[in-house]
Amino acid sequence: LILDAWTTAIADRAHPFTGENTSFPNIQRFFSEGLQARNGVSSGQWTLPAVSSLFTGQHLANHCMFHPRRWQEFDVQRKTLPEYFQQAGYHTLCGSVVSRVTPAFGHSRGFDRFLYHFVDPQLSYQEYNPALWTQEIIGHLEAHYHDSTFSYFQFPDTHPSWHIPPETRYFHMGRRGHTSAQLFNMMHSKQSERINRPEQAEQLYMLRLAELDRMFGNIFDYVHRHFGEEALVIVTADHGLKMPYVREEYKKDEPFLTDVSVNIPLYMRGGNIPKMKYDDLCSPNIDIPLMLLELAGIAADTNDFDGTNLLNGQKMNKCAISEYAYNDVYEIAVRGYDHALYLKYDIDDVNFKFLSKKPVYAGLYQLRQSTYSSGENLITQKPEVAQKLERVAEDHFLKTGLIGKEN
Numbered sequence: 001l002i003l004d005a006w007t008t009a010i011a012d013r014a015h016p017f018t019g020e021n022t023s024f025p026n027i028q029r030f031f032s033e034g035l036q037a038r039n040g041v042s043s044g045q046w047t048l049p050a051v052s053s054l055f056t057g058q059h060l061a062n063h064c065m066f067h068p069r070r071w072q073e074f075d076v077q078r079k080t081l082p083e084y085f086q087q088a089g090y091h092t093l094c095g096s097v098v099s100r101v102t103p104a105f106g107h108s109r110g111f112d113r114f115l116y117h118f119v120d121p122q123l124s125y126q127e128y129n130p131a132l133w134t135q136e137i138i139g140h141l142e143a144h145y146h147d148s149t150f151s152y153f154q155f156p157d158t159h160p161s162w163h164i165p166p167e168t169r170y171f172h173m174g175r176r177g178h179t180s181a182q183l184f185n186m187m188h189s190k191q192s193e194r195i196n197r198p199e200q201a202e203q204l205y206m207l208r209l210a211e212l213d214r215m216f217g218n219i220f221d222y223v224h225r226h227f228g229e230e231a232l233v234i235v236t237a238d239h240g241l242k243m244p245y246v247r248e249e250y251k252k253d254e255p256f257l258t259d260v261s262v263n264i265p266l267y268m269r270g271g272n273i274p275k276m277k278y279d280d281l282c283s284p285n286i287d288i289p290l291m292l293l294e295l296a297g298i299a300a301d302t303n304d305f306d307g308t309n310l311l312n313g314q315k316m317n318k319c320a321i322s323e324y325a326y327n328d329v330y331e332i333a334v335r336g337y338d339h340a341l342y343l344k345y346d347i348d349d350v351n352f353k354f355l356s357k358k359p360v361y362a363g364l365y366q367l368r369q370s371t372y373s374s375g376e377n378l379i380t381q382k383p384e385v386a387q388k389l390e391r392v393a394e395d396h397f398l399k400t401g402l403i404g405k406e407n
Contacts, residue, residue, distance in 0.1 A: 001236075002051075002155065003155050003236075007240030008039075009260040015210055023206045024209055026217035030269060034267065034268050037279075038265050042237070042238065043321070051154070052105075055081050058304070059323060059400060066324075074106040079301055081293075082150060088298050091144045091147055091150070093115075096115070096154045098159075101154050115133075133153060134219055157208040239262060240260050240264055242258070252344070253374065254363075266288075282308070319389065321335075325349055334390075338366065339389065364379040
């Protein structure tokens with residue numbers, strides 16, 4: 001279960017209806033008996049590269065799915081995660097309404113059934129409804145009650161910028177129309193000066209999260225009653241979100257892959273998942289593919305997965321890498337040692353070649369930083385930390401072949 005743009009940066013807020021100390025009580029309750037990793041870091045700050053990592057177990061520099069306006073598909077020579085499960089005899093199901101998880105990019109490979117309703121009302125008369133989707137998931141599990149199944153569902157509700165059709169009666173109070181578009185217009189209207197935009201945006205976000213959590217409770221209860229620990233359930237996000245979200249503004253002299261944009265949680269329960277809290281850094285959409293294949297006993301065709309199995313205790317993630325590539329700029333963020341190093345390079349984003357051997361920007365900041373001005377840049381004050389993280393970045397460039405792709 002993937003919550004689009006669910007960030008841990010504003011995870012701990014009171015429930016908007018009940019007043020509980022969390023807006024996702026069912027997730028908290030269910031996974032209190034499983035793995036809880038709250039310090040996850042996404043491999044990218046938006047859906048296409050982040051989900052592509054989840055389907056391949058690779059970083060952006062390896063899967064190269066990152067350009068929003070260029071035709072691209074997964075490497076046909078490499079199996080995607082659902083293809084592994086399909087070929088192992090699992091009945092596979094996917095649900096998506098976003099334009100970055102679509103059969104056009106090859107996300108349908110490996111799925112027996114792909115529910116795809118693009119949410120733009122001008123392009124589709126189908127209405128996305130998460131309440132129906134949760135029943136689709138339960139129905140799929142029941143239809144294949146005695147078989148092995150693999151299901152992947154991407155829920156866009158928590159992504160405020162999307163033009164999402166009405167989801168639930170509680171959220172919209174019986175109104176019709178597209179609340180996301182209303183929020184966007186509200187933030188740009190002359191009346192916007194009279195309202196607290198961050199407060200309004202966060203309220204809408206919490207309402208959506210609480211609604212999804214209530215529906216997820218049905219899935220959790222069904223799975224627990226019928227399959228117990230035999231089933232494996234994962235809840236995570238593809239990327240984080242800067243709040244209030246209107247649009248992402250890229251600045252050459254500031255980091256883009258900031259904490260709020262890439263901080264995501266990872267929850268797992270079932271199978272051989274121990275009850276544990278994992279407090280170190282991890283990369284959920286990089287780690288999950290390798291972990292799932294090993295848990296299912298499915299042999300991989302290749303050994304070039306970039307992730308780590310958090311459960312075997314052999315290798316802990318000291319550092320986590322995120323990447324951005326677009327508009328002739330490549331940025332890498334390396335998190336570790338309580339800091340984040342940001343490096344930017346000029347690139348040819350069509351051929352994905354470096355145009356500069358040295359970074360055109362370098363910044364070092366404390367983790368969980370809220371602002372990233374030049375005055376807060378620690379690159380010259382903490383050279384020993386910067387050098388440790390630079391070596392991680394250099395190893396990544398060598399491993400992925402980015403070094404050597406310069407003109």
